[in-house]
Structure formats: structure tokens, C-alpha cells
Amino acid sequence: MRFTKGGGLYVAATLLLGVSAVNTGNNLLFLIVAAMLSFMATTGVLGWLNIRGLALSVHLPDEVYAGTETFLSVTLANSKKFLPSFLIRVTVSGRATTFLMVEKGRAQSGSLLLSFPLRGPLQTLPASVSSPFPVNFFVRAAAVTVFQSCTVFPAPRGGMVPPPGGKPDAGEAASVAASGYDGELAKISDYRGGEPLKLIHWRLSAKHEVLKVKELTATAAEPLLLDLDLIPGRDLEQRLSFCTFLVNRLIKGGRPVGLKLGERVIPPATTRAHRLRLLTELAGYGKD
The missing domain is CATH 2.60.40.10 (Immunoglobulins)
Structure with missing residues (x-):
């Protein structure tokens, strides 16, 4: 009291x-x-x-x-x-x-x-x-x-984004529809914390207790494997931040992305669950 x-x-x-x-x-x-x-x-x-x-x-x-x-x-x-x-x-x-x-x-x-x-x-x-x-x-x-x-x-910090470079070769993962920023409207979903403000559907959000966001489609491109040791940055935290930015930007843009952490390799994919898995790996890296 x-x-x-x-x-x-x-x-x-x-x-x-x-x-x-x-x-x-x-x-x-x-x-x-x-x-x-x-x-x-x-x-x-x-x-x-x-x-x-x-x-x-x-x-x-x-x-x-x-x-x-x-x-x-x-x-x-x-x-x-x-x-x-x-x-x-x-x-x-x-x-x-x-x-x-x-x-x-x-x-x-x-x-x-x-x-x-x-x-x-x-x-x-x-x-x-x-x-x-x-x-x-x-x-x-x-x-x-x-x-x-x-x-x-990790806090996402932007930088140069690798170009798409075309579609996957034969035998690689097939192209699938993924969330993007500039495609057509795919569906309306609940706000999850990572979406930019421009995707929030304000009129529909006013009718619900939670914020609603627009999910847009995008086409897949050539798979990319991000090696944390090769990501530019002055220290580990900066490299993790840049890698987080790349994972979000590329996968949301439809490009399959994988991750290499030391000797461990996570194959490329484009699903949201895969993106969250990569971000979780980056969040816990070096914490053990």
C-alpha cells in the first residue's frame, strides 16, 4: 500500500x-x-x-x-x-x-x-x-x-539483400505461395507481432478485439543458405540482427532460405513455421 x-x-x-x-x-x-x-x-x-x-x-x-x-x-x-x-x-x-x-x-x-x-x-x-x-x-x-x-x-537490422536469382533447379524444392509484401491479398489473419504497420487492416481491426493483418502472396525464387559466420557485422549480435532481417525479408518475399550455424545446417524452405524455426535458432545461438 x-x-x-x-x-x-x-x-x-x-x-x-x-x-x-x-x-x-x-x-x-x-x-x-x-x-x-x-x-x-x-x-x-x-x-x-x-x-x-x-x-x-x-x-x-x-x-x-x-x-x-x-x-x-x-x-x-x-x-x-x-x-x-x-x-x-x-x-x-x-x-x-x-x-x-x-x-x-x-x-x-x-x-x-x-x-x-x-x-x-x-x-x-x-x-x-x-x-x-x-x-x-x-x-x-x-x-x-x-x-x-x-x-x-534478435532485433532485425537491415542491409543489402541478395537478389532472387531465378527459380530452383530440378530436384530442389518446388515453388509455393508464400507471404509477401507486394503480392495479391491471400487472406486476413490475426496480428502476430512481426508484420509492418502498412499491412494492418485498420477497418476490420476496429470490429474485433485483436488486430487484423493482410497476408499477401509472393512467388518463390532460388533457395539460399545463410552462413552466420559469413554474415557481415562487427560482432555476433550485429550479425544475428542482420541475419534475422534477411530471414524475414527473403522468406516473406517468397525465397526459400536455410541456415548454417557452425557445423549445423537447416535446409531451405519458405513456410512460416520454418521461418520461426530459423528465428528461434538465431535467438538461442550462443546462449548455452
Whole structure:
């Protein structure tokens, strides 16, 4: 619990009147101090009950990049109380969102922008639930550890992109339709965290609780094997960032891409699952 500015003044006034009542022996002052203490206790109990019984869960998109803000979905459920909760502030990793009312037996959803500074696996997120209810004198808060299994990919940093170079030779993987940036509209899907803003379907997103994005088609090109040791960069993190950019740019453009990490080789492909596998390998490289 912490005091707001108004709460600090209220406590100071209560203490001042209490000291005056003891020094003067005035019964009226004693009654006023008792009423003020009762009000403080009542609001404290109501504030404590207001944040009890709330279940917090979060959901990150499939694609989260280090140093890049992405939308985090926050769900707050009130399933253990008979009364609704009011003015609930949820803070996750320093970013906050507010729920005006969480009704009994129902869940409320919100979103906030979050950024992670380092690549690699993520298991937990620091969070807290707080509220100034019923009066803005005291803020009750409870720390919560949110378990969210996620992999933070290296921050993509652009550079020169290898040219397509034509179609695959006989015996290689056949060309397939893949997501791109400039093709025809293939379908509408949920926002996953890696799509550029120009692909967000704002009109359709306004009708749903989650953002919707347009997936465009693109034609496949010659397969390419990216060797991390040959990627330009002054250090490992810069090479990983450039390699992440190349994987996203080329596969989304329809080109089959593989990856060579030391002696390990991952054959080229164009599917989204393959792209996420390559990004996961880059995210965990050198972390062991």
C-alpha cells in the first residue's frame, strides 16, 4: 500500500487532530479523530477486497523482437468474488493499462506496448495489480508473476539483400505461395507481432478485439543458405540482427532460405513455421 498526495494530507491531518485531542482533552476532537480513523480503516478494507480474487494472464504474439515494441494482450478475470472490481491498474514490465470495471464472473481484455532489451527464451514477466478504489487516498497493490513462455528474437537490422536469382533447379524444392509484401491479398489473419504497420487492416481491426493483418502472396525464387559466420557485422549480435532481417525479408518475399550455424545446417524452405524455426535458432545461438 502507498499513499497518494491526498492520502498523505489526510493521515497528517488525522495525526495532528489526534495530538491536539490528547493535549487538550477535548471530547469532540476525540470523536472526530475516531471517525477519521474509522473511515481510513473502512476504505483500506474495501481497497484490499477490490484487488482480491483477480486472475491475470497475458499473451504475446508469435513474433517478438528485441528492442522492438509489440502488442501484449492482457486479460483480467474476476471469478472468485461476488462483487465487481473497480479502477484496476495492471502493470507488466513497467507498462500499464487500466480497467474501469471487472464484473463478477467475467474477463476483461486490454493491450499495451512492450519491449524486451535482450534476445533469448522468456519464461516469466514481472507484473502488479493495483487500485486507488474507493477513494484516491491509498493505492493497494499486489505483485504478480506471470508465466509466459516465449522466445525473443534478435532485433532485425537491415542491409543489402541478395537478389532472387531465378527459380530452383530440378530436384530442389518446388515453388509455393508464400507471404509477401507486394503480392495479391491471400487472406486476413490475426496480428502476430512481426508484420509492418502498412499491412494492418485498420477497418476490420476496429470490429474485433485483436488486430487484423493482410497476408499477401509472393512467388518463390532460388533457395539460399545463410552462413552466420559469413554474415557481415562487427560482432555476433550485429550479425544475428542482420541475419534475422534477411530471414524475414527473403522468406516473406517468397525465397526459400536455410541456415548454417557452425557445423549445423537447416535446409531451405519458405513456410512460416520454418521461418520461426530459423528465428528461434538465431535467438538461442550462443546462449548455452
